[in-house]
Amino acid sequence: MNTETLLGLGSALFGGSAVAFVNHLGTREKGKAEADKLRAEAEQIRFQTSTHMSTGLSIDPKTEIPAWQVTGDRAFEDYEALLDSEVTRHAGCSARIDAMPRARGFATLMQSVDATPFRGQRLRMTAWVRTESVRKAAIWMRVDGPDGNMLAFDNMSNRPIKGTTGWCQYSIVLNVTSESLMLAFGFMLSGRGRVWADDFSFEEVGLEVPTTQTTPAGYEFLATPQNLGFDDPVGLLS
Numbered sequence: 001m002n003t004e005t006l007l008g009l010g011s012a013l014f015g016g017s018a019v020a021f022v023n024h025l026g027t028r029e030k031g032k033a034e035a036d037k038l039r040a041e042a043e044q045i046r047f048q049t050s051t052h053m054s055t056g057l058s059i060d061p062k063t064e065i066p067a068w069q070v071t072g073d074r075a076f077e078d079y080e081a082l083l084d085s086e087v088t089r090h091a092g093c094s095a096r097i098d099a100m101p102r103a104r105g106f107a108t109l110m111q112s113v114d115a116t117p118f119r120g121q122r123l124r125m126t127a128w129v130r131t132e133s134v135r136k137a138a139i140w141m142r143v144d145g146p147d148g149n150m151l152a153f154d155n156m157s158n159r160p161i162k163g164t165t166g167w168c169q170y171s172i173v174l175n176v177t178s179e180s181l182m183l184a185f186g187f188m189l190s191g192r193g194r195v196w197a198d199d200f201s202f203e204e205v206g207l208e209v210p211t212t213q214t215t216p217a218g219y220e221f222l223a224t225p226q227n228l229g230f231d232d233p234v235g236l237l238s
Contacts (some may be wrong), residue, residue: 065081065095068111069110072105072108073105073106074106075108079099080097081096081098081109082098088198089128089199094196094198095196095197096194097187099189106191108188112182115143115182115183116181119180122173122174122205123205124202125174127169127201128169128199129197130197131163131196134192134195136160137161137162138155138161140154140172140185143182144180146181151175152177155188156172161195167198173209173212175213
């Protein structure tokens with residue numbers, strides 16, 4: 001039964017309180033769906049990058065960029081990664097990912113490094129990104145611990161880059177805890193368009209700088225216990 005049907009029934013049977021409650025449920029369901037999508041995207045990138053690194057999959061020599069790897073669920077069928085010496089922030093090259101017509105899935109250009117030098121830090125990664133008619137692009141960073149457990153992750157799912165933009169600076173801030181083993185990072189394109197990236201950098205920041213972690217985003221935590229007698233349906237999880 002969809003939200004519209006529930007609204008009609010609720011209004012007829014119980015009046016405004018029920019309508020407010022159903023409206024809240026609709027919002028809550030939407031939030032849960034967004035959270036589920038966010039977690040799915042995080043797991044997809046974690047799986048794709050981990051699989052790529054663990055199996056040592058080869059990459060197309062035409063798109064090979066020193067120190068960087070290309071991966072993604074449709075990276076070789078629907079995307080191309082290459083160096084660009086014409087569109088850069090300064091002399092030298094930028095990296096670019098192009099989507100083929102009707103591209104599906106995503107592609108990412110990434111690195112994975114030993115996390116040991118960064119342990120105990122709140123780490124900020126910054127990069128410059130330019131886009132052309134993209135559906136969704138982003139930079140991302142992931143921190144893994146023992147047994148491949150993901151300790152921290154942000155792929156800008158809650159603030160993706162869309163459309164056409166000039167060179168803009170974007171940042172991700174994550175905690176690299178003492179048990180961290182690997183740091184993976186890069187930039188990605190999902191769907192149509194073209195994205196450039198240049199000048200990645202890392203720096204330790206103070207605890208006054210908030211993290212940007214997007215997992216486990218979407219989980220709702222209440223400030224105080226609420227509706228303990230189940231008598232306030234409208235206020236439930238408000």
